[in-house]
Amino acid sequence: MERLAVMSEPLIDERVIKDCQQGDREAFRLLFEAYKDRVFSMAVYSFHGDQTAAGDVTQQIFLKLMTSINQFRGESQFMTWLHRLVVNTCIDEQRRRKRHLGFGETFALHTTGQQNPPERRYERRELSAFVTAAISELKPKFRMPVLLKYVEGLSYEEIADVLGCSKGTVASRLNRGHKELARRLAHLRDQVVWGE
């Protein structure tokens, strides 16, 4: 399976970023077009596949980008800066939504989980849908390294830079994320391992 698109590739050069800092709408459009799918993917996987929520968060990210791009001084890579913005916005928005989720809704989510164990819930879905669901259910600290690795194609060092932790921590969190995915989707082992 091919790795997903690699956001770390320099799709946007310095001039476009400078034009964005000047408030150039067309330059911003270029930047948006270059990264919208990857940012949207990160958001979708962070919000349990909810495309509406993901669309809203994607807009928030680009809005923040436009309003704060003047703060980007070039001391770090633009992509590291953008990745941090994506990760932080997704996590903040998740927290905000959790706070605003009423008791009844929280309870409903939990009881649904009890009535439909993962094996049952995943039974009839396509492989990619299984993976999407399982990734969404990872804790953010395990999910984000997984997304940065597989959606953005970052190295451990780059992930550590984005998350502000050590490479060892990245390795450890990815280990946990992989194990968790394997545990939740163990019933797909034959399909995945044998490459059917």
Add this chain to the structure above:
Amino acid sequence: MFAKHVTKDLSAYCHGELSPHDASGVAEHLIGCPRCRVVFEEIKLGVKLAERLPEKKAPDSLWQDLEARLDAHASAGEFASARKVASDRSIRPTARIWQPRFLAIAATLILALGLGAFWFYKQESRPSWEVARLNGSPRIGSARVNDKGRLAIGQWLETDNVSRAKIQVGSIGQVEIDPNSRVKLVQTRPTEHRLELARGRLSAHIWAPPRLFFVDTPSAVAADLGCAYTLEVDDEGGSLLRVTSGWVALQLKNRESMVPAGAACATRREIGPGTPYFEDASENFRQALSKLDFEPHDSDWSKIPPLNQVLMQARPRDTLTLWHLLSRLEGADRSLVYERLAALSPPPAGVTRDGVLQLDDEMLKAWKAALESTWSNDSGLRKAWIKIWTGALGRVKGVEGGK
């Protein structure tokens, strides 16, 4: 040799994030440590699953919505510089380049250049394996391999009736391709090396943890669990696997055969792997088994049903065949197999007749574990395997895969 367990390094190992020295150490440890191998299988599955993450397309309407929000922010004064630039630009002569007509031309040019560059990049950067000519004129695609060549992902290696070639499988082993064969490199990465054998014969010698090297054939997939084997595919897509050391698993859908050294297994299109058998079994035993696997309703072959012939001629070592037959036959036939198997090698404690006839997974595994000592001298084999593998470590840089 890594004396400590390596579980914390396994994701980094799968992602090629370890130094060649550390990767070699992890690989070597995995060969000898069943505990870490179990975790490795788990991590590897997690990696393979995560690699299936599909990219999500942002909705087309997103830009319009975002632009409306940008305008709202701009009118609130947050984009003072933006408005200024926009108004300044209206009087700049260069503003014409942003007109739709110019943008369309520019986009077309960029797309054409981008596609060209992407094609070139893909051609140049595809992982590949080294191919050495052994005899004749093997070909990769339409190009002849003189002495050395490289087989990239998606490319076919073909030999004519006199050609032979040797493929270096990343850094985990070698595969020799015999005449009249057609082989494609499907995948090479730390968690999976995969060839497709469309026709002909290959001989594989692999030194790596189990289930890293796969060969797809039209009628089954072969997964390396050990050292060496030959695999031959005929014009109808059927194949014959012969294992010379270690173990190989053959699989199609839910049907799997585990084949140890000294044993063989045939496969057929639409059916998958037949039942494995030791090659020193009698001719009649092997013929009867073939009938049972692939032509069970051919009553002309013999007056004695093939299952009866297999059971009558089975030796203690042929419990390999009988154990596999348990889950492939039903009703009275399964009972007959159980009785013969139990007569040759009584089931271990905790394994009951009822449980086996109901295909209790744990009981079948327990019985298999007890029988395995009669199928192969695993401890000696494992020692030999580790010796070969660790010897190879001197000249390979880990098992990090292709170029």
